[in-house]
Amino acid sequence: MDVRQESGDGAPGRWWGQGPPWLRRWADREPGRGGGRWPWRSTLLLTVFVLGGSNFAAHMQRGERALLDPFGRVLLILACGLLLWRQRYPVAVVFGTAVVTAVYLGAGYPYGPVFFTVAVACFAAVIAGHRRAAWTALALLCAVHLLVAHWLYRWLPPSGDAPASFGQEIVVTGWVVAIVAVAELARARREQWARERAERAQAARRRADEERLRIARELHDVLAHSLSVINVQAGVGLALLDGDPEQARTALTTIKSASKEALGEVRQVLDSLRTPGDAPRAPAPGLDRLPELVEQAARAGLTVDVAGQPPRRLPPGTDLAAFRIVQEALTNVVRHSGSRHARVRLGQDGGTLRLRVDDDGPATGAEAGGSGNGLAGMRERAAALGGTIEAGPRLDGGFRVLAVLPLKTATGTTAGTADGTETESGEDQ
Structure with a gap:
């Protein structure tokens, strides 16, 4: 039974049944199975946001991180482009975005919205039921970041780079925790919706x-x-x-x-x-x-x-x-x-x-x-x-x-006979 239909007891559907079309399509998809359409619009919007935000971040971090050159922009576009396959191949996409982002960070490019690509890929993988793959990809990205920020920075661009501060590590850790929490919450809500759909169908x-x-x-x-x-x-x-x-x-x-x-x-x-x-x-x-x-x-x-x-x-x-x-x-x-x-x-x-x-x-x-x-x-x-x-x-x-x-009347009292008296059991021996 579709979540956009009325519930089994005739009551109107839940709030997501009257939500925007993208939310209804997402709720209607079965966990672990890709949708029938390519997510062109959301991927394009995210690409524009990541490129624009990274340019702004490069301007704000001038002198601290490497300039955003054509290779850096190619990495950003590649990370965003992988998200087109996030519904069909969620495991490959979450590892792919994590690797591209790790290369982007290792090249010394500025911190910025590139982390959104990993967040979206992780969200899609968790929703599809691949929680272990999503957590592994995040752990891989965090390990690369720690190596680059505290050890490999001596041999990687930009030249003269210093180790990352604890404040920066707190920010990165907060990002990881937020991604995991939001993805798990969405997964739990989706499973709840699936159970409710199954219960309504069974009741019908x-x-x-x-x-x-x-x-x-x-x-x-x-x-x-x-x-x-x-x-x-x-x-x-x-x-x-x-x-x-x-x-x-x-x-x-x-x-x-x-x-x-x-x-x-x-x-x-x-x-x-x-x-x-x-x-x-x-x-x-x-x-x-x-x-x-x-x-x-x-x-x-x-x-x-x-x-x-x-x-x-x-x-x-x-x-x-x-x-x-x-x-x-x-x-x-x-x-x-x-x-x-x-x-x-x-x-x-x-x-x-x-x-x-x-x-x-x-x-x-x-x-x-x-x-x-x-x-x-x-x-x-x-x-x-x-x-x-x-x-x-x-x-x-x-x-x-x-x-x-x-035997009860509508008011819950014992019914009587036509003359107002209660009858006996009528048993005969």
């Missing part, structure tokens, strides 16, 4: 995966329930088509109603993909639609008894999860149970909503086109809310699904 991928999982669960719950009803009713219609045409007509009517409802819910899920962020055209289903589930199950030949009342003002996520869990549990009874009777118990136990769906079995072994993901989807929905799902055969036969979901 995680949100995309979670959204795909959510859509897959919604489509599974919608299609599995509706197609199970259609499958059962189609079997009834085929069986009664000749002997009882009226009952077959009722089965076909049920198929038409179930398919129409499934198409509507699938369209709503797909609309959320086409226009992300828009409000849904229809409210998400909740336990207020439990009578519809009971009616659909009845059309599929399953009698459902409902006991207890759902708490009022359920959080939207809990309401949707509870509806889908009951829907999937009833779908599994239609698919896999020989029983034509199921019981749904709703209740509140402290700060949790308890849902229980029982059938008396036995299991038929029929698949009816199932994918085997129903129980996994129920567990994922419950876990996403901090709840639990227990599903398995009962000791006395049949099958039970027990869901426990956290």
Whole structure:
């Protein structure tokens, strides 16, 4: 993810994302890899600055250092020209500028902006991850300077030169420390930016995966329930088509109603993909639609008894999860149970909503086109809310699904029933 884009949580990008173009290009490059362009402009500006500053330094140091002749200017241009390759070959450039600068100093030319070429090369090498090479080049330059300033000055120009003063050594040492400190600070900041880009990209991928999982669960719950009803009713219609045409007509009517409802819910899920962020055209289903589930199950030949009342003002996520869990549990009874009777118990136990769906079995072994993901989807929905799902055969036969979901209103208080009283757990023995 580009540092100039918004961050993973939707907040605006950091200050460097709105900075000048050269800073954005530098931040976007991966450490250790050269950019796609040659740094002509910055190198040209630095060359003009170094040549002009060295001429001024030669004027100020007249009589102390050698005059800046054509060979000295060639050395300055060479040191600056090497910086064109600093992004592609940072190690060679940092050693090259250090050697050219050492020759420049050994020739007795005036101190001045030539040190900027070494600073820029060292900065590029450290940013590219070649810290040891940058430090070695600086150490080489410092060693040459100490030899020239305190020993070799007797045989090197200018004639009659004296050893360097301690004040001058302090200045040179300060330059070295400043170069290393700035380069290391830039390297640390760049690594921090790279980590933040990676974290934002990972967060975006995680949100995309979670959204795909959510859509897959919604489509599974919608299609599995509706197609199970259609499958059962189609079997009834085929069986009664000749002997009882009226009952077959009722089965076909049920198929038409179930398919129409499934198409509507699938369209709503797909609309959320086409226009992300828009409000849904229809409210998400909740336990207020439990009578519809009971009616659909009845059309599929399953009698459902409902006991207890759902708490009022359920959080939207809990309401949707509870509806889908009951829907999937009833779908599994239609698919896999020989029983034509199921019981749904709703209740509140402290700060949790308890849902229980029982059938008396036995299991038929029929698949009816199932994918085997129903129980996994129920567990994922419950876990996403901090709840639990227990599903398995009962000791006395049949099958039970027990869901426990956290239950709180928007104000953080325990939800109540429609008449304002708290419900009991609704368990029956």
